[in-house]
Amino acid sequence: MTIMTEGKRKNKRTIPGFGLTMGFTLMYLTIIVLIPLSMVFLNTFSMGLPEFWSTITEPRVIASYKLSFMTALTAAFVNAVFGVLIAWVLTRYSFPGKRIIDGLVDLPFALPTAVAGITLTTLYSPNGWIGQFFSFKIAFTPVGIIIALIFIGLPFVVRMVQPVLENIEKGMEEASASLGANRMQTFIKIIFPELIPAILTGFALSFARALGEYGSVVFIAGNMPFKTEISPLIIMTKLEQYDYEGATAVAAVMLVITFLILFTINVLQWWTGKRYSGK
Amino acid sequence: MSIIVENITKYYGSYQALTNINLEIESGELIALLGPSGSGKTSLLRIIAGLEQAENGNILFNEENYTHKHVKDRNVGFVFQHYALFRNMTIFDNIAYGLKVRPRKIRPSKKEIEQKVIELLQLVKLEGYKERYPSQLSGGQRQRVALARALAVEPNILLLDEPFGALDAKVRKELRRWLRRLHDEFNVTSVFVTHDQEEAMDVADRVVIMNEGKIEQVGTPEEVYDHPINPFVYDFLGSVNLFKGNVQQGKLVSGNVEMNAPDSEDGVSTGYVRAHNFIIEREASGNDSIASNIDHIHSLGAIVRIEVIRQDTNEPLEIELTKEQYTLLELKKGERVFVRPKELRVFVDYMAGI
Numbered sequence: 174m175t176i177m178t179e180g181k182r183k184n185k186r187t188i189p190g191f192g193l194t195m196g197f198t199l200m201y202l203t204i205i206v207l208i209p210l211s212m213v214f215l216n217t218f219s220m221g222l223p224e225f226w227s228t229i230t231e232p233r234v235i236a237s238y239k240l241s242f243m244t245a246l247t248a249a250f251v252n253a254v255f256g257v258l259i260a261w262v263l264t265r266y267s268f269p270g271k272r273i274i275d276g277l278v279d280l281p282f283a284l285p286t287a288v289a290g291i292t293l294t295t296l297y298s299p300n301g302w303i304g305q306f307f308s309f310k311i312a313f314t315p316v317g318i319i320i321a322l323i324f325i326g327l328p329f330v331v332r333m334v335q336p337v338l339e340n341i342e343k344g345m346e347e348a349s350a351s352l353g354a355n356r357m358q359t360f361i362k363i364i365f366p367e368l369i370p371a372i373l374t375g376f377a378l379s380f381a382r383a384l385g386e387y388g389s390v391v392f393i394a395g396n397m398p399f400k401t402e403i404s405p406l407i408i409m410t411k412l413e414q415y416d417y418e419g420a421t422a423v424a425a426v427m428l429v430i431t432f433l434i435l436f437t438i439n440v441l442q443w444w445t446g447k448r449y450s451g452k
Numbered sequence: 453m454s455i456i457v458e459n460i461t462k463y464y465g466s467y468q469a470l471t472n473i474n475l476e477i478e479s480g481e482l483i484a485l486l487g488p489s490g491s492g493k494t495s496l497l498r499i500i501a502g503l504e505q506a507e508n509g510n511i512l513f514n515e516e517n518y519t520h521k522h523v524k525d526r527n528v529g530f531v532f533q534h535y536a537l538f539r540n541m542t543i544f545d546n547i548a549y550g551l552k553v554r555p556r557k558i559r560p561s562k563k564e565i566e567q568k569v570i571e572l573l574q575l576v577k578l579e580g581y582k583e584r585y586p587s588q589l590s591g592g593q594r595q596r597v598a599l600a601r602a603l604a605v606e607p608n609i610l611l612l613d614e615p616f617g618a619l620d621a622k623v624r625k626e627l628r629r630w631l632r633r634l635h636d637e638f639n640v641t642s643v644f645v646t647h648d649q650e651e652a653m654d655v656a657d658r659v660v661i662m663n664e665g666k667i668e669q670v671g672t673p674e675e676v677y678d679h680p681i682n683p684f685v686y687d688f689l690g691s692v693n694l695f696k697g698n699v700q701q702g703k704l705v706s707g708n709v710e711m712n713a714p715d716s717e718d719g720v721s722t723g724y725v726r727a728h729n730f731i732i733e734r735e736a737s738g739n740d741s742i743a744s745n746i747d748h749i750h751s752l753g754a755i756v757r758i759e760v761i762r763q764d765t766n767e768p769l770e771i772e773l774t775k776e777q778y779t780l781l782e783l784k785k786g787e788r789v790f791v792r793p794k795e796l797r798v799f800v801d802y803m804a805g806i
Contacts, residue, residue, distance in 0.1 A: 342534070367539075
């Protein structure tokens with residue numbers, strides 16, 4: 174008898190409401206994310222397979238995919254490296270004006286992207302303040318696109334890494350030093366591994382943001398087919414020509430690839446995070 | 453390796469954490485820094501380790517000045533209260549860390565490192581755990597790993613900051629015995645910080661009692677317990693009863709009681725009597741017999757704790773008897789008895805005149 178009741182006993186949680194919150198989460202995500210995204214695929218299905226295939230394999234479209242993913246990945250990578258550096262400076266040192274610099278980091282989020290695009294174009298154009306110092310063109314080339322994407326993705330890594338750095342147990346660093354490690358060794362072997370999950374998240378967010386970015390890029394890119402034309406622009410162009418199916422087809426492919434990349438990053442993160450939890 | 457602490461003074465902002473600390477620790481000693489929280493004991497330990505810098509004074513290892521050496525060059529093993537294990541590394545890698553980060557010239561080979569780590573794992577009795585991560589271990593196991601990690605680099609000095617503070621009572625007792633044995637085996641000069649007087653008395657060769665950034669007394673556990681040099685030390689080590697009163701012609705008068713205090717100066721003073729230094733009687737046997745009522749009896753374990761209330765001043769006294777004495781007396785709650793101190797220490801109240 175007792176065994177029977179034991180088996181039926183529910184695991185009581187400290188805060189009840191799992192059913193309610195889970196139900197709400199699922200419904201919310203369905204309405205906000207899942208339905209709009211599935212419309213992309215539904216729309217695409219209305220065109221035949223051969224037509225779909227020819228749309229997405231059009232050389233101009235393929236070139237735009239390559240450009241979009243290449244620039245987004247590069248920008249995310251640059252942001253990952255320098256984001257950690259900025260987060261490090263902001264958490265480890267105190268200096269006058271620290272709060273202002275801390276606030277500056279978020280500015281790219283607040284600025285309308287078109288404004289950012291125009292400003293960057295003016296600065297980096299061959300006659301611009303910065304552009305004039307370089308012997309090669311920055312604006313109207315992929316380099317310009319990357320710069321715009323770095324700009325809009327800057328806050329992600331900084332804001333992900335900052336709290337982790339702040340919470341790293343001081344004792345671990347001291348232990349490392351007392352065991353004879355120099356500062357570089359302590360950073361590489363002790364601090365950096367702690368940051369990896371946060372860096373990966375920041376990288377993924379920055380990458381995803383860069384991939385979908387339209388406003389700031391169209392100004393600085395120059396939008397030359399095969400050279401500086403990004404996928405979101407292709408989609409935009411198709412929409413302007415009332416080619417809705419074509420637009421969603423291109424979007425669907427981007428969605429799938431993006432999902433695969435983000436999923437890979439998530440797996441990586443799960444894998445690095447697993448060992449700390451000890452489960 | 454011997455340690456000499458010379459005139460160490462440390463400030464945190466305007467707060468003076470340590471004032472002119474002087475201390476000599478002989479090679480191979482096991483020393484406890486004992487004191488209440490905020491007494492500066494951890495600061496002193498961290499200054500010896502080189503994790504913190506003092507404003508003033510010197511730290512000498514084997515009579516060589518180490519004051520300005522970086523912690524990584526001092527070759528000290530440091531054990532933290534909260535273990536500070538590297539959580540992204542296995543137990544094996546944690547212990548091997550200190551050897552792996554050595555410059556190539558003095559780094560042991562992979563084989564030697566492995567052998568050393570396995571030896572240490574045996575020493576801390578965690579042979580089967582080398583592939584685990586710190587989060588998979590219990591607190592006591594983690595602290596043993598931390599100790600093995602510190603010992604791996606064969607430190608000149610072992611420094612432990614409240615090493616057992618975060619563990620439960622039983623594990624704490626086990627580990628401190630084990631630390632003592634380990635120390636006897638390796639004979640490395642060790643300093644550990646604790647606020648637990650029992651732990652300090654149980655493990656250390658000598659105890660350094662600290663209070664408010666100063667050293668109050670240094671001595672073997674017996675010395676500091678039996679001959680405390682000031683009221684603070686008396687009060688801090690073990691339960692003690694206070695008799696506030698006046699010394700007149702070799703007698704401490706407190707309430708209606710007169711106790712012999714032959715060597716004390718006249719004036720406002722406080723008498724200190726340890727809880728186990730009392731005799732309980734049914735009849736008064738002199739001027740120092742204190743009429744009291746038994747208020748409480750805790751008879752758990754080998755020691756029976758009895759709380760009595762003085763009839764003259766209504767102040768409580770705490771008395772400890774052995775189980776045998778207690779059974780012989782057949783004491784009952786509420787009973788009127790006479791309590792007589794066997795041993796009394798009197799300190800003049802310097803504060804009283806102010």
